[in-house]
Amino acid sequence: MGETESFACHVPDLPELAEVLQIGLKKNYADVQVSVVECPDLTQEPFRFPVKGICGKARIADVGGVPYLVPLARLDKIYNINAVAKEIELPGAFILGAGAVSHRTLGENAELILSVQAAYGDKAAVNGSYVARISPAGGGCVLEKYSDRYTDCDFGLLSNLYASRGEPGKPPEFSTCPLNTDEDVNLWLKFFEMRAPLICQSVFVSRDPGFDLRLEHTHCFSHHGEGGHYHTDTTPETVRYLGYFHPAELLYRIDRPKETHTVGRD
Ligand code: ZN
Numbered sequence: 001m002g003e004t005e006s007f008a009c010h011v012p013d014l015p016e017l018a019e020v021l022q023i024g025l026k027k028n029y030a031d032v033q034v035s036v037v038e039c040p041d042l043t044q045e046p047f048r049f050p051v052k053g054i055c056g057k058a059r060i061a062d063v064g065g066v067p068y069l070v071p072l073a074r075l076d077k078i079y080n081i082n083a084v085a086k087e088i089e090l091p092g093a094f095i096l097g098a099g100a101v102s103h104r105t106l107g108e109n110a111e112l113i114l115s116v117q118a119a120y121g122d123k124a125a126v127n128g129s130y131v132a133r134i135s136p137a138g139g140g141c142v143l144e145k146y147s148d149r150y151t152d153c154d155f156g157l158l159s160n161l162y163a164s165r166g167e168p169g170k171p172p173e174f175s176t177c178p179l180n181t182d183e184d185v186n187l188w189l190k191f192f193e194m195r196a197p198l199i200c201q202s203v204f205v206s207r208d209p210g211f212d213l214r215l216e217h218t219h220c221f222s223h224h225g226e227g228g229h230y231h232t233d234t235t236p237e238t239v240r241y242l243g244y245f246h247p248a249e250l251l252y253r254i255d256r257p258k259e260t261h262t263v264g265r266d
Contacts, residue, residue: 001079001080001083001084001087001254001255002064002254002255002256003254003255003256004087004252004253004254004255005211005252005253005256006250006251006252006253007209007211007250007251007252007253008249008250008251009060009247009248009249009250009251011247011248011249012247014036014170014171014247015036017247018034018035018036019034021034022034036170036171037170037171037244038168038169038170039052039053039054039055039168039169039170039171039244039246040244041053041168042054046197046199046223047199048128048223049094049096049115049128049166050094050115050117050126050128050166051094051117051166051167052166052167052168053164053166053167053168053169054094054096054162054164054166054169054171054244054246055164055165055166055167055168055169055170055171055246056164056165056166056167056169057090057093057163057164057165057249058162058163058164058246058247058248058249059088059090059093059162059163059164059248059249059250059251059252060160060161060162060163060203060205060248060250060251060252061084061087061088061095061159061160061161061163061251061252061253061254062159062160062161062211062213062214062251062252062253062254063079063084063099063155063158063159063160063161063254063255064077064079064156064157064158064159064254064255064257065158065212065214065256065257065260066158066214066261067257067259067260067261068157068158068257069100069157069158070261073103073109073157074157075103075104075156077156077157077158077255078102078103078104078154078155078156079102079154079155079156079159079254079255080152080153080154080155081095081114081116081118081125081127081153081154081155082118082119082125082153084118084161084163084254085118085119085163087252087254088163088250088252090118090163090164090165091118091119091120092117092118092119092120092121092123092165093117093118093163093164093165093166094115094116094117094118094163094164094165094166095114095115095116095117095118095161095162095163096114096115096116096161096162096201096203097114097159097160097161097162097201097203097217097219098111098112098113098114098159098160098201098202098203098217098218098219098229099111099112099114099155099156099157099158099159099160099161099219100112100155100156100157100158100159101131101155101156102152102154102155102156103156104154104156105150105152105154106131106133106150108133110131110132110133110134111131111132111133111219111227111228111229112129112130112131112146112155112159112219113129113130113131113132113201113219113220113221113227113228114129114155114159114161114201114219115127115128115129115130115201116128116129116153117166118153119153125153127146127147127153128145128146128147129145129146129147130143130144130145130146130221130227131143131144131145131146132219132221132227132228132229134190139190140192141190141192141194141226141227141228142225143221143222143225143226143227143228158214160203160214160217161203162201162203162248164246169246171244171245171246191231192226192228193234194220194222194226194227194228195222195224195226197222198220198221198222198226198227198230199220199221199222200218200219200220200230200243201218201219201220201221202216202217202218202230202243202245203216203217203218204216204217205251209251211251211253211256212253212256212257212260213251213253218230
């Protein structure tokens with residue numbers, strides 16, 4: 001799987017974190033309310049996650065990277081969620097985030113919206129991920145449940161993952177989320193306007209301690225057949241975000257590309 005480096009994050013207490021987010025977000029959004037709340041039951045609508053919360057031994061894993069996709073895709077770069085869970089010393093973790101599919105499994109390039117309860121002991125993994133791909137027929141976007149067609153827990157190229165024990169707890173909640181507005185748009189990307197509500201899985205870090213991290217990565221799914229990689233909102237006057245976040249204690253950098261660049265990080 002490549003080399004793994006790790007870093008202990010500074011974890012501020014939640015009221016302090018809420019205040020910092022409130023001040024920062026207010027610079028970008030008209031109305032912002034950040035508070036420390038009980039995590040909603042994520043097994044319920046609209047989330048339908050396999051676990052109740054996103055707390056307990058929270059970690060971030062940044063696996064692979066954009067240099068494995070651009071300029072040329074490294075199709076040999078294939079990873080496995082259960083192996084990642086062991087690598088971050090949290091077997092059985094609930095892992096969500098944004099990544100790319102395994103070319104070995106799908107034979108194509110597609111967005112992976114990860115939501116997996118990793119295997120633990122003799123308990124098999126529960127894969128609730130979604131795949132968003134371009135339809136070969138109409139050129140539109142198609143969202144599918146991963147487990148409807150595939151049985152593995154693999155992914156390829158890169159992923160930005162948030163892992164926890166999936167326990168209930170108190171994440172700071174905020175009504176909007178920070179955006180990376182870099183307009184470095186790759187021409188091969190296809191953009192679709194999508195309808196709300198979208199359930200977004202954001203993983204972000206406030207600072208790169210020198211691991212060539214992707215600072216923000218958000219994939220979204222819905223229960224109405226739309227999903228993919230989040231770029232920006234198209235209705236800035238009316239858009240509303242409701243977010244539940246929890247700070248990570250540790251960060252793991254797995255299989256960092258040796259040759260790097262800054263293209264395509266949006
Ligand atoms: Zn993405």
